[in-house]
Amino acid sequence: MRQHLDAHESRPYFGVMHPLDNPVWHALTSRHAHLAVGAPPVLRYPPEVSPFAALETPQALANLGEIIPDGGNNLIWADAVLDAPVGLERLVAFPVLQLVAEDFRPAPVTVETRQLTAEDVPAILALTELTRPGPFGTRTIEKGYFAGTFDGSRLIAMAGERMCLPGFTEITAICTHPDYQGRGLARQMMAVVGNRIVAEGRTPFLHSLPDNTAAIRVYDSAGFKPRKLWQVNLFGRAGASTNSDGYFKGR
Structure with missing residues (x-):
């Protein structure tokens, strides 16, 4: 499987990064723009829709705290386990395979x-x-x-x-x-x-x-x-819980 993944990761897509290398961002800036909360370089869905947030570039992780409400959390898809930006803590990290x-x-x-x-x-x-x-x-x-x-x-x-x-x-x-x-x-x-x-x-x-x-x-x-192996990173403010959704319980 590793060989197959290496052959498909981060493929050029008409001269730019493939949209599936940042799918949440491309969703929130196109077909799901009506659901987007925040402003570039960080966007998220309303929590009752999804815990997903997206970064326009990896450097925008420093801005993630701007869109997370008190007691809230947001999930970031990344190529690695990420360190928590200032004011947040990483609650959960686990791998997910894209097919x-x-x-x-x-x-x-x-x-x-x-x-x-x-x-x-x-x-x-x-x-x-x-x-x-x-x-x-x-x-x-x-x-x-x-x-x-x-x-x-x-x-x-x-x-x-x-x-x-x-x-x-x-x-x-x-x-x-x-x-x-x-x-x-x-x-x-x-x-x-x-x-x-x-x-x-x-x-x-x-x-x-x-x-x-x-x-x-x-x-x-x-x-x-x-196609790609992700690391899912769930960030929240101090005191935030993973119990906001049953999927994260026990991870």
Whole structure:
């Protein structure tokens, strides 16, 4: 895997850095500009949408404290574990693998699905708290299209869009209720969202914990190949907690 990553990291993209080398920044300055809080060189999402923040350049880390409210925290994607800037502390750091499907190969969809809306947020939060596919808040579905499949009134599997930037859309929150695992629902939910992305002329990408080998096998079967290994850095002010989202508990 290391050889494959070295071949794809920090590739030139029409003479500049590839947008997937700073995806949060490119999302917040394009398709998610309506959700951006702050001003260059540091931007973030509202906390109920996402804990993600972005730096225009690595040097802008010194400005991160300007946009973090008291008791708040923000997550920065970087090439390494970062030292906390003045006034902040690093709460969590862990690796995340970026994968890209330049040749998306979706599974057949045999289950009934529908778009998830604000009325589904309680069910979404219950499922994501149980399965912990990634940070998820009360307004995360504002980032893009989310789809789910139900057993009666019970949400049993879902997937959606997270970072949306020119040419690329991230698939996120691919999760299945433990009582319904082993039925291929994750592959089908990924296909529903990925098919929409490809139909719009964009390339799907996603992120996974690098030791989640079962998930990576699923992603590989759909054409996702490793591109870049990130270090995720969660910074907060003194006294901030990682309990703001179930995904960070115990990390």
